Amino acid sequence: xxxxxxxxxxxxxxxxxxxxxxxxxxxxxxxxxxxxxxxxxxxxxxxxxxxxxxxxxxxxxxxxxxxxxxxxxxxxxxxxxxxxxxxxxxxxxxxxxxxxxxxxxxxxxxxxxxxxxxxxxxxxxxxxxxxxxxxxxxxxxxxxxxxxxxxxxxxxxxxxxxxxxxxxxxxxxxxxxxxxxxxxxxxxxxxxxxxxxxxxxxxxxxxxxxxxxxxxxxxxxxxxxxxxxxxxxxxxxxxxxxxxxxxxxxxxxxxxxxxxxxxxxxxxxxxxxxxxxxxxxxxxx
Numbered sequence: 001x002x003x004x005x006x007x008x009x010x011x012x013x014x015x016x017x018x019x020x021x022x023x024x025x026x027x028x029x030x031x032x033x034x035x036x037x038x039x040x041x042x043x044x045x046x047x048x049x050x051x052x053x054x055x056x057x058x059x060x061x062x063x064x065x066x067x068x069x070x071x072x073x074x075x076x077x078x079x080x081x082x083x084x085x086x087x088x089x090x091x092x093x094x095x096x097x098x099x100x101x102x103x104x105x106x107x108x109x110x111x112x113x114x115x116x117x118x119x120x121x122x123x124x125x126x127x128x129x130x131x132x133x134x135x136x137x138x139x140x141x142x143x144x145x146x147x148x149x150x151x152x153x154x155x156x157x158x159x160x161x162x163x164x165x166x167x168x169x170x171x172x173x174x175x176x177x178x179x180x181x182x183x184x185x186x187x188x189x190x191x192x193x194x195x196x197x198x199x200x201x202x203x204x205x206x207x208x209x210x211x212x213x214x215x216x217x218x219x220x221x222x223x224x225x226x227x228x229x230x231x232x233x234x235x236x237x238x239x240x241x242x243x244x245x246x247x248x249x250x251x252x253x254x255x256x257x258x259x260x261x262x263x264x265x266x267x268x269x270x271x272x273x274x275x276x277x278x279x280x281x282x283x284x285x
Contacts, residue, residue: 003093004122008085010078011118015085022118029099033155034110036060036099039250042083042092043126048282050076052213054096060151061098066115068098075119082121093124093251127252129267129275133259134187134245136236137163137175141185144207152210163188172259174247176236179208183233190249191215194234194242195270201238204231214248214278221277227270244268246275254278 002019009020029035038060040053054076061068070078079094086092102114139162142149147156167175167188174187186192186209193202200222205211219229239245245257245265256271258264 002122004124006086006090006123007120008082009118009120010082015082017085019120020118022116023099024101027099027101027116028103028110028114029101029116032100032103032108033153034064034066034100035097035154036064036066036151037095037097037154038152040079040094041126041250041253042086042090042094043253044091044283045089046282046284047080047083047094048278049213049217050079050094053094054079056152056213057096057098060153061115063151064100064148064153065110065112066098066100067112069115069117078119079121082119086121086123090123091126093122095120095122124251127255129256131258132174132247132255133172134257135167135170135172135175135261137166137177137188139163139166140178140180141208143180149207149209160188176239176260178236179206181233182235184236184239185209187247189251190247190255192239192245192247193218193271193274194239195244195246195268196238196242198270199228199230200270200274201230201232201234203234206233212248212250214250214253217281218248218254218274218278221281222270222274225273225277227273244271246271248274253282 007019009016011022023030038053038057054072058068058072075096096119099116100110100114101116102111163175163177176184179185184203191212222229247255254275
């Protein structure tokens with residue numbers, strides 16, 4: 001699935017222009033979903049937290065039982081190299097991937113040494129704050145004993161996809177999804193925060209959702225700026241009563257929420273501050 005009009009792909013030792021084929025029909029990943037990925041960003045000439053994204057793809061591969069064919073420094077170097085094929089100010093989505101080509105004699109489990117690796121870099125504009133809206137999903141997030149939630153695994157995104165599809169079918173951009181205990185986990189594609197009386201609250205990582213790198217960075221930046229940030233088990237009703245809501249993720253970094261179900265949320269100062277702090281950090285301010 002191409003998300004951008006201009007694409008460069010690194011595979012088997014060289015860069016290929018376009019959406020290069022990298023997986024065979026009989027590869028383990030093609031029919032059993034053994035793939036992990038990461039997503040970093042270039043925007044306004046900066047690539048924040050690239051070392052952390054490079055480390056996470058390697059850690060995700062190991063969590064799935066793969067032997068990564070490259071280390072984090074190599075992943076980072078290739079992503080920086082690939083960005084040179086684009087304009088210096090291009091907004092890019094940087095996606096390293098690892099997957100299993102072979103299974104063991106039992107077929108379903110992977111052969112750890114058969115790991116493939118590629119980097120795909122695509123143009124993708126940065127979304128601007130506006131009318132971003134949320135509903136509440138009827139679908140839950142799996143526990144760590146139900147799915148490989150410690151990895152950024154492509155196989156987890158089938159559930160995320162139906163959360164997103166259901167939300168869009170009902171006229172929203174995304175949806176709050178719950179863990180099986182009824183607490184808010186995240187949305188289909190982002191971590192989520194609420195603001196109440198000038199303080200920030202966000203779901204505590206409990207293994208049912210990815211503790212995002214942008215999430216961690218924004219928490220640290222807000223605390224350094226003197227804003228109280230709490231990680232806790234939160235209910236949908238607490239989000240419905242919030243003064244502000246915002247989300248964090250690699251596509252938009254920090255995005256204020258303008259509507260939760262039938263409630264309109266005016267632009268708020270904390271979400272705006274979080275976004276500005278992140279932009280300042282990304283630009284080295």
